[in-house]
Amino acid sequence: MSLQEQKERLVKLQQKMAAYGHAEGLIYFDGTTGAPKGTAENRAQTLGILSEELYNLSTGQDTIDLLEDLDAHREELSDKEKRQVDLLLKDIRMMQKIPLDQYIEFQKLMVEADDVWHTAKEDNDWKLFEPVLERVFDFHKKIAAWCEPEKAPYDYWLDHFEEGLTMEKCESFFASLKGRIVPLLHRVQEKPQLDTSILHGHFPAAAQEAFSYELMKLIGLDLDHVGLATTEHPFTTSIGSHLDERITTHYHEEDFSSSMFSVIHEGGHALYDTGSDRDLAYTVLDGGVSMGIHESQSRFYENILGRSRAFCEYIFPSVQKHFPQVQGTAEEFYRAVNRAEPSLIRTEADELTYALHIMVRYELEKKIFAEEIQVKDLPAEWNRLYKEYLGIEVPDDKRGVLQDSHWSGGCIGYFPSYALGSAYGAQYLRKMKETVDVDGCIRKGDFAPIGEWLRERIWKYGSFLTPAQVFENAVHEPFDPTVFTDYLEEKYTELYGL
Amino acid sequence: MSLQEQKERLVKLQQKMAAYGHAEGLIYFDGTTGAPKGTAENRAQTLGILSEELYNLSTGQDTIDLLEDLDAHREELSDKEKRQVDLLLKDIRMMQKIPLDQYIEFQKLMVEADDVWHTAKEDNDWKLFEPVLERVFDFHKKIAAWCEPEKAPYDYWLDHFEEGLTMEKCESFFASLKGRIVPLLHRVQEKPQLDTSILHGHFPAAAQEAFSYELMKLIGLDLDHVGLATTEHPFTTSIGSHLDERITTHYHEEDFSSSMFSVIHEGGHALYDTGSDRDLAYTVLDGGVSMGIHESQSRFYENILGRSRAFCEYIFPSVQKHFPQVQGTAEEFYRAVNRAEPSLIRTEADELTYALHIMVRYELEKKIFAEEIQVKDLPAEWNRLYKEYLGIEVPDDKRGVLQDSHWSGGCIGYFPSYALGSAYGAQYLRKMKETVDVDGCIRKGDFAPIGEWLRERIWKYGSFLTPAQVFENAVHEPFDPTVFTDYLEEKYTELYGL
Numbered sequence: 001m002s003l004q005e006q007k008e009r010l011v012k013l014q015q016k017m018a019a020y021g022h023a024e025g026l027i028y029f030d031g032t033t034g035a036p037k038g039t040a041e042n043r044a045q046t047l048g049i050l051s052e053e054l055y056n057l058s059t060g061q062d063t064i065d066l067l068e069d070l071d072a073h074r075e076e077l078s079d080k081e082k083r084q085v086d087l088l089l090k091d092i093r094m095m096q097k098i099p100l101d102q103y104i105e106f107q108k109l110m111v112e113a114d115d116v117w118h119t120a121k122e123d124n125d126w127k128l129f130e131p132v133l134e135r136v137f138d139f140h141k142k143i144a145a146w147c148e149p150e151k152a153p154y155d156y157w158l159d160h161f162e163e164g165l166t167m168e169k170c171e172s173f174f175a176s177l178k179g180r181i182v183p184l185l186h187r188v189q190e191k192p193q194l195d196t197s198i199l200h201g202h203f204p205a206a207a208q209e210a211f212s213y214e215l216m217k218l219i220g221l222d223l224d225h226v227g228l229a230t231t232e233h234p235f236t237t238s239i240g241s242h243l244d245e246r247i248t249t250h251y252h253e254e255d256f257s258s259s260m261f262s263v264i265h266e267g268g269h270a271l272y273d274t275g276s277d278r279d280l281a282y283t284v285l286d287g288g289v290s291m292g293i294h295e296s297q298s299r300f301y302e303n304i305l306g307r308s309r310a311f312c313e314y315i316f317p318s319v320q321k322h323f324p325q326v327q328g329t330a331e332e333f334y335r336a337v338n339r340a341e342p343s344l345i346r347t348e349a350d351e352l353t354y355a356l357h358i359m360v361r362y363e364l365e366k367k368i369f370a371e372e373i374q375v376k377d378l379p380a381e382w383n384r385l386y387k388e389y390l391g392i393e394v395p396d397d398k399r400g401v402l403q404d405s406h407w408s409g410g411c412i413g414y415f416p417s418y419a420l421g422s423a424y425g426a427q428y429l430r431k432m433k434e435t436v437d438v439d440g441c442i443r444k445g446d447f448a449p450i451g452e453w454l455r456e457r458i459w460k461y462g463s464f465l466t467p468a469q470v471f472e473n474a475v476h477e478p479f480d481p482t483v484f485t486d487y488l489e490e491k492y493t494e495l496y497g498l
Numbered sequence: 499m500s501l502q503e504q505k506e507r508l509v510k511l512q513q514k515m516a517a518y519g520h521a522e523g524l525i526y527f528d529g530t531t532g533a534p535k536g537t538a539e540n541r542a543q544t545l546g547i548l549s550e551e552l553y554n555l556s557t558g559q560d561t562i563d564l565l566e567d568l569d570a571h572r573e574e575l576s577d578k579e580k581r582q583v584d585l586l587l588k589d590i591r592m593m594q595k596i597p598l599d600q601y602i603e604f605q606k607l608m609v610e611a612d613d614v615w616h617t618a619k620e621d622n623d624w625k626l627f628e629p630v631l632e633r634v635f636d637f638h639k640k641i642a643a644w645c646e647p648e649k650a651p652y653d654y655w656l657d658h659f660e661e662g663l664t665m666e667k668c669e670s671f672f673a674s675l676k677g678r679i680v681p682l683l684h685r686v687q688e689k690p691q692l693d694t695s696i697l698h699g700h701f702p703a704a705a706q707e708a709f710s711y712e713l714m715k716l717i718g719l720d721l722d723h724v725g726l727a728t729t730e731h732p733f734t735t736s737i738g739s740h741l742d743e744r745i746t747t748h749y750h751e752e753d754f755s756s757s758m759f760s761v762i763h764e765g766g767h768a769l770y771d772t773g774s775d776r777d778l779a780y781t782v783l784d785g786g787v788s789m790g791i792h793e794s795q796s797r798f799y800e801n802i803l804g805r806s807r808a809f810c811e812y813i814f815p816s817v818q819k820h821f822p823q824v825q826g827t828a829e830e831f832y833r834a835v836n837r838a839e840p841s842l843i844r845t846e847a848d849e850l851t852y853a854l855h856i857m858v859r860y861e862l863e864k865k866i867f868a869e870e871i872q873v874k875d876l877p878a879e880w881n882r883l884y885k886e887y888l889g890i891e892v893p894d895d896k897r898g899v900l901q902d903s904h905w906s907g908g909c910i911g912y913f914p915s916y917a918l919g920s921a922y923g924a925q926y927l928r929k930m931k932e933t934v935d936v937d938g939c940i941r942k943g944d945f946a947p948i949g950e951w952l953r954e955r956i957w958k959y960g961s962f963l964t965p966a967q968v969f970e971n972a973v974h975e976p977f978d979p980t981v982f983t984d985y986l987e988e989k990y991t992e993l994y995g996l
Contacts, residue, residue: 019547022540023521030524030737034532038722039742042520045780046738049517053551206704224536239528240544244537282543 009066018282020054022240032231059092083464087284097146106139110410117408124398126379134375137368140412154369157413162292164468170416173481177355180485191496194339198328203256211322212263219267220451226270234262236269241281245270256323257337261302268301269294275459289463293470295421303351304425309334310442338495342390344399352488358419360385365412423484424471430483431475507564516780518552520738527744530729557590581962585782595644604637608908615906622896624877632873635866638910652867655911660790662966668914671979675853678983689994692837696826701754709820710761717765718949724768732760734767739779743768754821755835759800766799767792773957787961791968793919801849802923807832808940836993840888842897850986856917858883863910921982922969928981929973
């Protein structure tokens with residue numbers, strides 16, 4: 001087969017993978033939105049078959065031969081083709097290092113773990129979850145040892161989810177954050193709390209939905225290619241390619257700001273995905289490159305833009321248009337949406353305390369991999385760290401160590417990328433302000449210059465650049481977490497009159 | 499390979515086909531419900547790939563060998579396996595008789611025809627559609643000649659869509675209908691029209707939606723396995739198997755009865771599909787066997803039950819609960835929902851005139867296949883027959899010959915099954931009344947005995963029995979269209995005081 005034919009097969013392979021991804025993504029999306037509630041088994045039947053088909057396609061001998069051939073001629077490939085081959089080979093290389101029976105056992109374990117976790121969380125039953133989580137962590141150690149024996153196992157998994165991330169980077173990053181955020185939070189807590197009563201009342205879902213669409217358009221989403229639905233937990237997903245993106249929200253009728261900031265957050269994810277260059281569609285380079293960079297977009301829109309004074313001033317008349325019962329001033333609204341206080345649940349945490357939730361998880365994962373603690377110690381350690389970092393008591397495991405789906409979902413080593421993403425945003429903002437009048441644009445409701453800045457530096461590359469390259473390409477300077485902590489300190493000092 | 503292994507492969511083959519069907523069905527459903535409006539191209543990309551995969555799976559040499567081997571040992575197969583092999587071989591046998599280049603050309607033609615029809619209908623431009631429809635009819639003639647040269651081409655297509663249906667059966671059926679319905683309609687038209695004002699007003703979609711769910715539960719749908727959505731045109735579809743069914747409706751805010759009867763109609767389809775025995779799931783025997791039997795269920799629920807006096811009396815208090823502005827009596831409601839009058843659009847036709855719309859289409863299809871008329875004659879012939887059967891003038895082709903998607907969708911020979919289904923229902927009713935107090939049940943809101951009767955005789959078989967066997971099995975007597983015309987005559991004589 002000629003190299004040209006191989007390149008065509010590479011295109012076709014990725015198109016097929018995207019088609020299966022479309023089916024699987026939509027089935028998952030449907031399961032959380034319109035599907036009748038007794039149909040999970042039916043979806044599982046189909047997903048089982050389609051994922052087997054996709055697995056055979058992406059890891060079959062034909063595919064391996066093709067990719068290895070192309071890899072052997074990489075000097076004749078374009079940069080994009082090289083990156084495609086690398087990404088496609090990544091999982092194959094990993095699988096090649098794991099004994100087949102172990103690989104299958106791992107898949108089964110993760111299905112079991114997810115199932116047990118759901119019950120354990122619902123029943124607040126850590127003891128139910130503990131043995132299976134022990135096996136999950138053990139398996140993660142084994143996989144790391146098979147795949148990259150020269151690396152510390154936790155480094156293997158950090159890199160697995162955020163290419164290039166290491167414990168060393170995390171250590172200095174989190175130390176920097178902890179040293180600034182914990183004292184800042186203590187000072188905030190000494191002050192009278194900000195008043196959030198402006199956010200409360202009764203806000204019918206229909207009015208919130210109309211407001212959602214207005215927000216989506218405002219931040220620059222193309223509603224011809226981005227849909228909105230409601231689910232228990234908000235999320236964003238691409239359906240087949242970046243040409244069809246869906247975000248979801250959840251309307252709390254007693255507080256309109258919850259869905260409002262969910263929409264902006266998920267909208268940030270969707271802007272990133274849909275901002276991929278058109279020719280990346282139906283390739284593995286389509287859409288955002290990592291959860292870290294993804295969160296750097298979603299949290300940038302939600303917090304850095306959405307919770308800015310400029311935005312609150314711009315949007316407040318719209319808030320009052322959709323919810324006429326909202327009285328008060330834009331300034332009161334700004335203060336209400338920026339209330340900071342330690343809380344139990346990561347996904348509900350505010351801009352100031354969010355990173356502390358992540359640090360708890362990072363510390364625990366790190367210590368388990370280092371065998372400094374064991375899985376059975378997790379609840380006590382969890383509660384101890386929440387007390388230390390956030391100053392609060394965890395009343396039960398349901399609202400403690402059992403709250404997240406990540407560990408049972410095979411995402412150990414995933415959390416740090418969230419905090420990284422938060423911190424990146426502050427540095428984007430500083431850089432962006434060199435050429436864009438960010439506040440001025442927001443005050444006019446003109447998000448286009450902000451979007452263009454991000455598109456040119458980040459979005460358009462999809463997954464072509466590595467996460468580290470994306471950041472470097474965006475700001476042309478090293479990552480400096482003090483930009484983020486400076487941002488927080490300035491904001492909260494002013495807000496709370498510290 | 500042992501027979502046992504072959505049987506297992508037969509199971510696996512059908513499970514895979516069901517999984518692809520799940521994906522394709524859901525992508526289609528999504529396209530008409532939640533998908534952003536600019537995403538059609540993205541769906542086309544995925545559907546193109548998945549349908550190619552499914553095509554390769556269901557018609558690949560491995561599959562053909564398997565099915566032919568099993569067919570050669572049919573005496574060792576169970577009845578269900580025999581029927582599975584027969585149904586799976588049906589399309590393969592057809593494809594084997596069509597030259598490959600012609601088969602591909604046909605697929606392309608149908609894509610083109612569908613596309614041209616959409617534009618032609620929108621622009622009321624018959625001349626645009628005529629040449630492509632000419633090629634569509636010609637191709638249908640060629641295919642019939644390749645596949646069953648001994649049969650009249652129209653008989654081939656009638657049987658293709660409703661196994662066992664022939665022109666001979668249609669002739670006597672439609673003659674019987676025409677001889678009774680046309681004079682009955684004339685007598686109706688001489689009387690003062692029934693008053694429908696009770697149906698009109700402003701009925702918010704949210705209230706109609708609540709009513710929809712009440713109706714779904716009332717007729718016996720299991721909402722854990724049947725979902726409801728809104729679309730431009732109501733339809734019903736299975737998602738992967740009968741364990742996940744979706745119906746759709748369209749809320750006209752000025753007339754609540756439109757959606758009400760759509761929900762009952764689509765609900766009838768859904769009852770049929772979801773009534774398949776559990777072990778038929780993920781086989782080709784899952785769900786309804788033909789459009790004729792399907793319509794015999796949907797129209798039974800919509801018209802024979804839903805437009806009965808007993809039902810109108812039972813449901814009227816609920817109507818007033820959901821729509822408090824509705825004044826008047828159950829009897830006025832009954833009369834309003836049974837107004838009969840000639841109209842232009844088949845899908846909006848009432849119970850009395852519906853079959854006449856079908857007969858126009860049957861006559862035209864028959865004459866084209868018999869070469870008594872040509873495609874270019876269709877608009878004039880259409881308008882002539884609407885005048886003759888329904889007594890109305892067709893103002894334009896958009897509301898005439900261009901209204902249906904069937905001809906451009908490759909469904910020539912499909913229409914007669916709709917009328918057949920309508921007629922079957924009256925005979926079910928007569929038979930059912932021998933053992934079930936139908937009106938008594940309805941007056942109590944107890945649909946279970948009716949559903950059980952249908953489940954035991956029809957639903958549970960899925961596609962295991964042929965359409966003719968289903969009907970025979972349900973009533974144990976020959977099909978007699980006069981039962982239907984008697985039913986109509988009795989109903990409309992009383993309603994209009996003829």
